Amino acid sequence: MTTQVIVLNGGSSSGKSGIARCLQAVLPDPWLAVSVDTLVEAMPASMRTSEAGIEFAADGGVSVGREFRELEAAWMEGIAAMARAGARVIVDDVFLGGAESQQRWQKALDGLDVLWVGVRCESAVAAGREIARGDRAQGMAASQAEAAHRGVLYDLEVDTTRTESLECARTIAAQLSSSRP
Amino acid sequence: MTTQVIVLNGGSSSGKSGIARCLQAVLPDPWLAVSVDTLVEAMPASMRTSEAGIEFAADGGVSVGREFRELEAAWMEGIAAMARAGARVIVDDVFLGGAESQQRWQKALDGLDVLWVGVRCESAVAAGREIARGDRAQGMAASQAEAAHRGVLYDLEVDTTRTESLECARTIAAQLSSSRP
């Protein structure tokens, strides 16, 4: 079978979106890159400050409520449908719930050929990159660095602590299953 | 039946995304707002400068190729699946192909309760707003102002030339069918 979906999971500032863009550059076919960040931006502004939506605490903590979960579930179904309709899709997500988050994706992506990739980055390094990028609440990187991987099963793990995004992308690309001769 | 999808179609700088955000603010339930702009951003950077992808000419002309059409078709299926899975969705698109573009959406959204909304803006006014926003190639607004509506059938049309986005959103919200008592 041919890989249809690549799921990149890792904490904030671990380098997932950079790897996604590098994957798009090194893979011969066009891949769509979707991110939970774009889901959050697609939601009503009011959901970013409500208990039922998604809340970003000043200390970097993130909590999500019932309405967020409902829209997220529908969004996952939509991403799966894009892949079933023929689009190759790279998903960039933070499994806030660890193994439980993966199960939600597994259910949505049922029947598709998925490559599960863990994107690791040492907590202190990710925290430093969070300061350097300047557009995230300080503390998110540290609080998610370990938690996002709890109980999650991967086909492959990369670590951006001392490896560039492009090199990580090449490692991932080499693991794609392909029915091409 | 209850409206599940609102499709906003209009030329560049006609005010669609502003209306989408106002709709999210005035509608009591949470709606996702998705845009063809986010589709373009989800594509590989290389597709933004290739004949098979999407090309933005210096005069504001936009042309799309085979690979763009394929990813777009899968994206439409995905948006439809989000709606079928229970998410209320506002789609913000430019029907570059007029009636033909609408048919593609009709096929993807088959079975869903859709409100088709035309977002008009006088060409000269849209061209002025294009200058004011400063992030679009000059000429897109003028070249799409009429072309995007060619042969398209609407449930409702709004005109932002002399009406604010919030007022347009209220007019659209009043037209939503609802099964609520």
Place this chain on the structure above:
Amino acid sequence: MTTQVIVLNGGSSSGKSGIARCLQAVLPDPWLAVSVDTLVEAMPASMRTSEAGIEFAADGGVSVGREFRELEAAWMEGIAAMARAGARVIVDDVFLGGAESQQRWQKALDGLDVLWVGVRCESAVAAGREIARGDRAQGMAASQAEAAHRGVLYDLEVDTTRTESLECARTIAAQLSSSRP
């Protein structure tokens, strides 16, 4: 004399930055457009959440502290020096302190030929545009619509409530003094 600086003052979402971009498009010479927003972005991230810096309250209120005022004063001197060195400059600011803010600019711009422009927008309309743009805390537009103009003296006022940015820019451009024959 020839106008060297155009100061646009008005509340949040009154349309100042759109007018600035239109001015740049209609004026024959190249003008630099600078904004208090870029000053805020140039400050350390920590100043955006400290009493000594600038605080954006959830209700749209904005308060600034001692360190903000010091950096702002130096920034004003710098903008004045750019104009004295020959750059034509459009300044886009919100006079949170009304007449007092104008006096700070008058002191910094001493000896330069300045065109003072008030950018008005009815509070309710500005509040609607704030929702439509989606990137400002709700309430800023309403709280600043009147306060920003308190005691301020203008050479010219424009009102974006029912006039497009480009038309406002043309009105302002027609008022520039010029030593050209």
Place this chain on the structure above:
Amino acid sequence: MTTQVIVLNGGSSSGKSGIARCLQAVLPDPWLAVSVDTLVEAMPASMRTSEAGIEFAADGGVSVGREFRELEAAWMEGIAAMARAGARVIVDDVFLGGAESQQRWQKALDGLDVLWVGVRCESAVAAGREIARGDRAQGMAASQAEAAHRGVLYDLEVDTTRTESLECARTIAAQLSSSRP
């Protein structure tokens, strides 16, 4: 004397702006961070596609014309005036002209206590980060990696190839001269 201006010079995607944000975070006093990118954004949109302004070629080449040079010279005078008025300033620039660019800054910053910092990054690594960030024309990083440093004299050089931005910032911070006891 006390350092009043830190000039960070290096090619595109060498990590200057990340270091600037980290410097703002680690230095005890508030520093303004200004960049040639914000100068370009402050210019009329038409200057980004004109020979007299600044042109970004598809291969990553950047060329600037007479009008750009004039506005840039005034901008440098303004930055110097901000520092003379008491603001501590971090400048993030690409010396497209190498030593000649440095002389322009030296002239503008005359009398100020400046720390000149070279920000190096191996060409291949910078080119990879250019792909990962996704918002720059491919080729800029490679074409500027060496050229930006030609003939330039530094107080200090850092290399982001294998050192994080935060660590580079700490190295720079340790070099600041200070009149504090």
